[in-house]
């Protein structure tokens with residue numbers, strides 16, 4: 001018999017390619033096959049005494065160490081890469097890199113990507129914590145049976161590594177694996193997203209992956225290096241807390257989360273920041289559930305106008321109280337009321353408009369302040385036709401633009417009527433005698449258009465550490481700098497720079513779109529973390545739709561198709577009411593047909609990205625969400641109206 005065993009060709013190739021002991025040992029150990037040691041011995045030249053050379057001794061040690069210390073737990077079957085491309089989907093362009101193709105031979109895996117691979121949407125699918133996506137051949141077989149499909153090819157699920165072994169139920173977040181030359185750490189399960197539904201030609205796929213506990217997972221690259229199909233996967237470390245990918249996935253997306261498990265998840269150092277953030281929110285919600293905020297009321301309730309006061313040439317404040325004299329539930333600073341009005345008469349269609357609470361003071365009434373816009377339906381009705389003693393329907397205070405309880409300086413920046421929500425925040429700071437450094441920055445045209453001037457000054461005076469910058473863009477002849485205002489011109493980020501307002505502060509912005517965009521961009525450029533900048537938009541909030549290529553969208557409008565015969569659906573922020581048409585599969589589709597901005601990711605009731613406020617009415621769910629939203633909320637991607645509904649969108 002020949003003394004020379006046959007070295008597997010892939011191993012030979014690897015040796016020619018990087019003839020370092022580490023590389024050879026990694027590949028040989030990666031094969032997880034002791035016969036390779038024999039093959040290695042047989043091919044290495046021996047010295048006269050029959051001993052191995054120093055170099056080969058070093059190889060041997062490395063191979064032995066690697067194979068002995070790390071259990072082989074799987075095998076890399078295919079390395080798949082793909083670059084972003086545009087695909088047409090329901091009349092829109094989606095940018096996606098979910099199409100991956102298998103590659104031959106070794107590939108370098110780097111901190112952000114495998115060579116030749118990229119992600120279209122690094123915020124959701126890429127970046128350091130999601131450099132490599134892994135899916136298992138066992139799940140391929142499962143879905144082949146479940147979906148009765150036989151057309152799958154490697155990369156079918158958008159994965160970079162198709163692997164044998166490493167089931168989601170056993171792999172833990174924080175596990176470390178060596179594959180080829182590279183070392184990886186498990187960071188999070190797959191992000192559910194509609195793009196896997198497009199790739200699979202199965203829209204329900206995002207939901208199925210979670211419901212059947214087969215999401216797959218992402219890896220962070222701890223040590224860059226080459227990998228190739230056939231490499232064995234050895235486990236170097238089991239993750240802290242030993243929570244599996246399937247468990248962590250269920251913890252985020254499925255109901256009934258044990259608090260202890262949320263706590264454990266938060267303690268895993270390897271878990272990606274995004275998932276940690278979500279678990280933190282869920283943990284806080286779980287805490288709050290034990291001392292729930294009293295809910296004010298469902299749907300619309302009649303409120304009586306108890307007083308009307310002028311604030312400026314164009315702004316009137318209205319105090320509204322429950323018609324039965326019951327005390328109000330104190331709103332949170334920053335919340336708003338939605339009013340339902342019938343400007344054309346009691347039997348005519350209603351319009352719904354939202355107004356931030358400009359005061360949270362008073363035990364018995366809410367205050368809103370309304371600007372009269374030329375030809376504005378709601379503003380004209382309130383300014384010209386509503387009197388003390390009139391009754392208006394209002395939905396309970398709501399909104400997520402809220403003053404956070406923190407110790408950082410707080411900077412309230414507004415322009416025009418955008419002062420209303422930040423004014424209630426200022427009141428709250430004054431009422432609690434906050435020791436925080438408080439900045440009030442406000443832009444108005446001149447003193448005639450400057451609402452709440454003396455009220456704000458009094459509140460600032462009552463605070464220990466408060467500063468004011470009021471800018472008039474077109475001061476009137478009688479306006480004197482230093483009295484009602486401090487500077488001429490528009491508020492800008494230069495104003496903030498010049499005043500040396502701390503970067504490490506909580507910023508709250510409300511005003512016209514362009515104003516908020518400019519200030520937000522300036523704050524980001526100054527290094528203010530995005531989570532410390534909160535904005536309120538007096539209109540439809542921008543949508544978050546991963547992968548959808550941005551195009552200029554018109555303002556919300558009636559759909560182009562003929563009106564349906566179903567119950568009316570009102571998009572409150574967008575000021576649009578549309579009769580429901582059952583040819584839409586969901587309220588989200590109807591919103592999209594009206595260019596009402598709406599966020600989504602999975603479109604199948606898993607991720608809750610599309611969750612919004614349900615002001616009035618009832619919906620049915622088809623498909624059923626994996627976890628229903630809380631009371632007063634709705635998942636628009638998988639619901640249809642059963643009655644007239646009003647949505648917060």
Ligand SMILES: Cc1cc2nc3c(=O)[nH]c(=O)nc-3n(C[C@H](O)[C@H](O)[C@H](O)COP(=O)(O)OP(=O)(O)OC[C@H]3O[C@@H](n4cnc5c(N)ncnc54)[C@H](O)[C@@H]3O)c2cc1C
Nearest residue numbers: 354355356369370371373374375376377378379420538539
């Ligand atoms: C969360 C939130 C909080 C808000 N808080 C406040 C607040 O505190 N105070 C406040 O005043 N507003 C607030 N708004 C805005 C408010 O809801 C209304 O959108 C706004 O007041 C305009 O409503 P409207 O019915 O008067 O005007 P609409 O009839 O909705 O008209 C909208 C705009 O189109 C213009 N327009 C309409 N018809 C014509 C026409 N024929 N020709 C030319 N132009 C036309 C109007 O001038 C107006 O600027 C808030 C909105 C949201 C979403």
Ligand code: FES
Nearest residue numbers: 603607608610637
């Ligand atoms: S988009 Fe994911 S639940 Fe609606």
